[in-house]
Amino acid sequence: MTDRAPAADPGPFSRFEFLVAGRYLRARRRDRFVSVIAALTLTGIALGVAALIVVTSVMNGFNAEIVSKLLGLNGHFSAYPIEARFTDYEKSAFQIQSVDGVVAAIPFVEGQALASGAKADATGAIIRGVSLDSVEKLKLLHDGAILGHWDGWDEGNGIAIGRRLAEKLKVNIGDTVTLLSPDASGLQSGARPRTRSFPVQVIFDLGMTEFDSFYLYMPLKPAQDYLEMFDRVLKPGASVPPVDADEADREAAYDRIYRATAIEVFIADPNALDATRLKIGQEIERPLILSDWRQQHQNFFDALQTQGSVMFVILSMIVVVAAFNIISSLIMLVKDKGTDIAVLRTMGATRGSIMRIFGIAGVAIGVGGTLLGLALGLVIAANAEAIRAFLSSVLGFTIFPPEVFFLSSLPSRTNPSEVIAIVAVAMGLSFLATLYPAWRAAQYDPVEALRYE
Structure with a gap:
């Protein structure tokens, strides 16, 4: 018996691979649970990205508004007599x-x-x-x-x-x-x-x-x-x-x-x-002593910068957890589709093709969640004060009271470079999260998978 030559790899990201990956992500009665997990993972990434965009925008707006108010009344320098x-x-x-x-x-x-x-x-x-x-x-x-x-x-x-x-x-x-x-x-x-x-x-x-x-x-x-x-x-x-x-x-x-x-x-x-x-x-x-506004308010702005950095790291954990959920949902999908993988292999699909199919499925979850979070975050950031006022009126108490947060309204200023960085990090984590499950799917032995079918 002669060994059959391995099938040629059709190249990266063929139409066939996109069709199979899309089919695996669509909910059917038999694998609805896996699709629900994928939807929850996508939602987690969207919420994480949206939260990061909103928080960074509000922190940027808060800092810019505080500086503009301070420099609107107090000068860049205060000149005191010696x-x-x-x-x-x-x-x-x-x-x-x-x-x-x-x-x-x-x-x-x-x-x-x-x-x-x-x-x-x-x-x-x-x-x-x-x-x-x-x-x-x-x-x-x-x-x-x-x-x-x-x-x-x-x-x-x-x-x-x-x-x-x-x-x-x-x-x-x-x-x-x-x-x-x-x-x-x-x-x-x-x-x-x-x-x-x-x-x-x-x-x-x-x-x-x-x-x-x-x-x-x-x-x-x-x-x-x-x-x-x-x-x-x-x-x-x-x-x-x-x-x-x-x-x-x-x-x-x-x-x-x-x-x-x-x-x-x-x-x-x-x-x-x-x-x-x-x-x-x-x-x-x-002779005068010139004290600039950075010296006069150094502790205050250092505290704001530290608070912003800590909040960014904490909220980034939402995206990291969602990325781990991509791993778990893809592993469950690989387990559920073990027979399908074996059939595809016997029909000539290469290991690289199988890996790309599940890679596409994982990246689709990450990209979809990131884009949804991007849109949601930009909308909320652009209407932060209106949303705050609405929620305050509905709940019956003041959210972000000015006595605590210094400003009478909730400012927001979106920094495009920060938004690009957040989107890049979320997509990068989503891509990395797909590598291990896709690699495991490519290692499936079709004989073992079909032995008890």
Whole structure:
């Protein structure tokens, strides 16, 4: 008896192989269980890919929104005086703004106080004093006014507060807010904290909880007066008032030399922080400490980056588990189709052809799940805020409360390179998961498989 020559391999991925693989994946009454397992595996891959796309998009949007809000109010640099007294802040701001690459230099004063309304308890607030010219440069603040207006800001004695702070204090435009500063070190007597009342001129909504809940803006000079950001200098020809002189006589004998807390510096290219820092240090006369936004918020953004990396790894496990499910479902399919494999071999199918048939079946599950997850993830990521608002209204509680997550809405920004990487990883794992079951199918001995049929 002569050995029959082995059949020639028809080449990779013939139409016959696609037809057989597609037939094996379609559910029939006898092998419905295997097809259900394959469908669940496809669903697992789709959910994993969709979850990765949605999470990375939300994390990207969250980071971008936080940075844009921070840099919308706080500069790329904060310039602090090396000496304690920053009385030449106007000259320094003019020199800084003249530096190439600097868009704006905004002097400000800052302090803390307890704010209270007529109908609400006191709450902590951060006071910032800025001029109208500075407000116009802060587009986020200027355009964020939802009630009131900025007209006559410098000449008035009003304040601007965030929407959430206004809700806490139960105040509206024209209502009075009383500020109590715990710092009494600047007072001549040193005995009482400063307490003054100011009308609400503007209510703003910046979309960031920290700013809308705690920040309170005042015109620059009233803020300097309230926070006592000035030095008293005896007027020429005046004598030092006696100890028992009243406050008005004491004030009349002195001139006030106002000072600022720092200068916020905004630059055209956020990636040129180091080069711009060097230019500012070389071209201005006054020695200043320049603290950039990365240094000021380093711990916060490090925590965000770590959180994003950990979430990516954890959610990637969904895709890995689904890839293992491809292995198990293909092994079950190989066991179920043992007789069919033997028949195909006796009809001339090569080991390579059998391997490709089951490889096509496995890759089809992986590719189908990946594409389904891609579409689902992109749709959810594009409508993240609408879905969050809908679910919050249906469930009756706030999902992603702004008090915890800083932002009043759920931002989303899809990065095409990250999406491509997620799709490539999912398809790569799906391909690798098919290799072992397809190889096992190709090793089937047709004689052993048909012995008991």
